[in-house]
Amino acid sequence: MSIISLHPIGTIHSPYRSIEDMPIQPIGDGTTQGTVVLEAAYADGLEDIEGFSHLILIYQFHRVRGFDLKVKPFLDDRAHGLFATRAPRRPNPIGLSVVPLLSREGNKLFVGNIDVLDGTPLLDIKPFVPDFDSPMVTSVGWLAGKMRQAKQMRSDGRFAASD
Amino acid sequence: MSIISLHPIGTIHSPYRSIEDMPIQPIGDGTTQGTVVLEAAYADGLEDIEGFSHLILIYQFHRVRGFDLKVKPFLDDRAHGLFATRAPRRPNPIGLSVVPLLSREGNKLFVGNIDVLDGTPLLDIKPFVPDFDSPMVTSVGWLAGKMRQAKQMRSDGRFAASD
Numbered sequence A, B: 001m002s003i004i005s006l007h008p009i010g011t012i013h014s015p016y017r018s019i020e021d022m023p024i025q026p027i028g029d030g031t032t033q034g035t036v037v038l039e040a041a042y043a044d045g046l047e048d049i050e051g052f053s054h055l056i057l058i059y060q061f062h063r064v065r066g067f068d069l070k071v072k073p074f075l076d077d078r079a080h081g082l083f084a085t086r087a088p089r090r091p092n093p094i095g096l097s098v099v100p101l102l103s104r105e106g107n108k109l110f111v112g113n114i115d116v117l118d119g120t121p122l123l124d125i126k127p128f129v130p131d132f133d134s135p136m137v138t139s140v141g142w143l144a145g146k147m148r149q150a151k152q153m154r155s156d157g158r159f160a161a162s163d
Helices: A040-046 A147-152 B040-046 B147-152
Strands: A004-006 A010-013 A034-038 A054-060 A094-105 A108-111 A120-127 B004-006 B010-013 B034-038 B054-060 B094-105 B108-111 B120-127
Touching: A034 A040, A034 A120, A054 A108, A054 B094, A094 B054, A094 B120, A120 B094, B034 B040, B034 B120, B054 B108
Parallel strands: none
Antiparallel strands: A004 B004, A010 A034, A010 A120, A034 A108, A054 A094, A054 A120, A094 A108, B010 B034, B010 B120, B034 B108, B054 B094, B054 B120, B094 B108
16 A cells, blocks of 8 residues: 655644653643644644644654554553554554643644653644544443553653664 | 655545545444454454444545645634644644444454545554543534534535545
């Protein structure tokens, strides 16, 4: 199948400079603020975004390389299929975070609950719409009962680039 | 900034053969089933995915070209900034749908609530985890009060490729 070429439309800034110090998901530290800086050329595309309390950020996991089809996630000591996890090392290293939008200044969005590395290349911003994005979830597989644990965990080096 | 090269890891099959006949979001037709066929090489990555009631599909809007920074969405007669909408014509034409996982057979996932064109290139599958992905949304901007309308609407030609 053919290659799909994407290009960053901006950069996500956060306090996290190394993979080791990051929360494993936004839940890891609900108070950490980040700044999404959109390329100036796209700024007009942000009109009316302030009306939404939450956004979906889509970005590149730019510091990872390669992937394994079975991974042992932070929250379990058993391996699972890669697509049953949120591990960043994936065939297409695309990340997704749902964040609260705190405020906007021109092409800058100030967001909460950030869980990405400083300098992360931004690929897309979508408004979070509960009717589309919040289903009535009835099961979370191997993650059941592990959420309390997630709130206290930080990343470690396991998903770092190997080169 | 540098180009990011992605490659399809599978294909999403649906009953929708043309952009004109599609629901505008999964909500448009909650009962439509689709099939996600992962390339056989990645099948081991699906282990334990059956435990999750919902998945996040990330895919390419492969039939759109170009974008405008201001768009008039299906659900409004006023234009809004592109990033305050879910319009498929975006600088990076990446789509995201949250779907219920009905069953799995090997490298095939049968899902509900599908809202993509038949033959859509799949980029990633992530498990939907409410603690990460279901925030306490307090506002949905210009979409407020328009959700009932969305359930009955179908797409039209406005987001079709212009070439």
